[in-house]
Amino acid sequence: MAHLLKDKEAYERLNYLYQAAHCVLSQNPENVELARFYCFTQRTVARRLVLKQDPSVKRTLCKKCSSLLIPGVTATTRQRRKNSKIRFTVMRCLSCGQSKTLLNNPDYCLWVDRPEAQLEQQKQPGDKPQINTTQQLLSRCVV
Amino acid sequence: MDEALVRARIPQDLVKVLGVESQSSSKAEAFTQAFLKNSIQQHARHDLKSMLSHKAVVLGYSRPKKDKTRRNSKKAKGLNARQKRAMKIFQIKPEHQRYELFLPLHELWRQYIIDLCNGLKPTCSPQSVQQKLLKADFHGAIITVLRSKCPSYVGTTGILVQEFKHVFKIITKEDRLKVIPKRNSVFTVEINGFISHIYGSKFEQRAGERSAKRFKVRGTLDL
Numbered sequence: 001m002a003h004l005l006k007d008k009e010a011y012e013r014l015n016y017l018y019q020a021a022h023c024v025l026s027q028n029p030e031n032v033e034l035a036r037f038y039c040f041t042q043r044t045v046a047r048r049l050v051l052k053q054d055p056s057v058k059r060t061l062c063k064k065c066s067s068l069l070i071p072g073v074t075a076t077t078r079q080r081r082k083n084s085k086i087r088f089t090v091m092r093c094l095s096c097g098q099s100k101t102l103l104n105n106p107d108y109c110l111w112v113d114r115p116e117a118q119l120e121q122q123k124q125p126g127d128k129p130q131i132n133t134t135q136q137l138l139s140r141c142v143v
Numbered sequence: 144m145d146e147a148l149v150r151a152r153i154p155q156d157l158v159k160v161l162g163v164e165s166q167s168s169s170k171a172e173a174f175t176q177a178f179l180k181n182s183i184q185q186h187a188r189h190d191l192k193s194m195l196s197h198k199a200v201v202l203g204y205s206r207p208k209k210d211k212t213r214r215n216s217k218k219a220k221g222l223n224a225r226q227k228r229a230m231k232i233f234q235i236k237p238e239h240q241r242y243e244l245f246l247p248l249h250e251l252w253r254q255y256i257i258d259l260c261n262g263l264k265p266t267c268s269p270q271s272v273q274q275k276l277l278k279a280d281f282h283g284a285i286i287t288v289l290r291s292k293c294p295s296y297v298g299t300t301g302i303l304v305q306e307f308k309h310v311f312k313i314i315t316k317e318d319r320l321k322v323i324p325k326r327n328s329v330f331t332v333e334i335n336g337f338i339s340h341i342y343g344s345k346f347e348q349r350a351g352e353r354s355a356k357r358f359k360v361r362g363t364l365d366l
Contacts, residue, residue: 009259009275009278009279009352009354010278012255012258012259013278013279013280013354014278016251016252016255017280017282019246019250020251020282020283023247023248023251024245027178027244027245027247027248028173028239028240029173029174029177029178029238030173030177030180030245031239032235033230033231033232033233034304034305036230036231036233037231037233037305038282040351041280041282041350041351042351043351044350044351044352045351045355046350048351048352048354048355049354049355051180057278064222065222065226065230065231067234072174072176072178073177073178073181089246092197094181095230096222096226096230120188122237133285
């Protein structure tokens, strides 16, 4: 399948903005606004060009104020439990107070990782590189 | 003291297991300060250090009051313009922030642009590079004002920190934040030997919108 060229550049731009937000935050952990600005730009670009992003990237962005969520620095993470043994993780953005609930199911397989999704399209250039760099950058940011 | 224990680095064998690495002590210090500032509630009034050294600090009550706003409105998406104004833009941190802190960002930008054009000056034609630059992102680039209708702007150089609809925000070497309007100015960007001029009047779009917009050749390229 042919990669659409203008999308590839757009994905590179998204990727760059995400990494830039991490870089700025790692240099100065009190400057949340600039990271928020970069993530807002990233979301605008993705929204205008209707680009799909990987869930692992979307989970670290706040939906309301679009700041970068890093547990410990910009967001608090807590474990909660409903009575019937369903546990979930709640991440709360410190700046706007919006909380994000994620279910703790270790057997859950994302759509992107399933073999059916892989068969329809080959690797999108934007998504996979983002995963790798996310891990590297997160490891750099943690004290 | 016990503080030294908290700040000690993680031993090497744990690094691989956990997948995280310790940072240098100055950065760790900065992160700790930021974290403390976020957690402690009354930081505005007292100095942090004095608070911590004197007595026990209340980090939070055991049962915080739940939000009384309508529990039913699950969808709290979006923001009003008021909230945007309250938060988003730069505060007066640049006095806090120095030029050196943005140099890694510039390095990142340089690598990004080299990847985007996948080549240097001899290989690609300037045309294709220009096309890519139109849609590219300039946050973190070192930008200089070449010509401008207002002569006091000419010669200003710095790293682009934010791009808004009609202005660029630049931080100069003297750690000053300068706001430069795009209209009636010519900027120049240099990428390891490849110099490109940008006519600011044609670039009056929000940073995100520019990658979605197609540019037409319209009008003369004058100031």
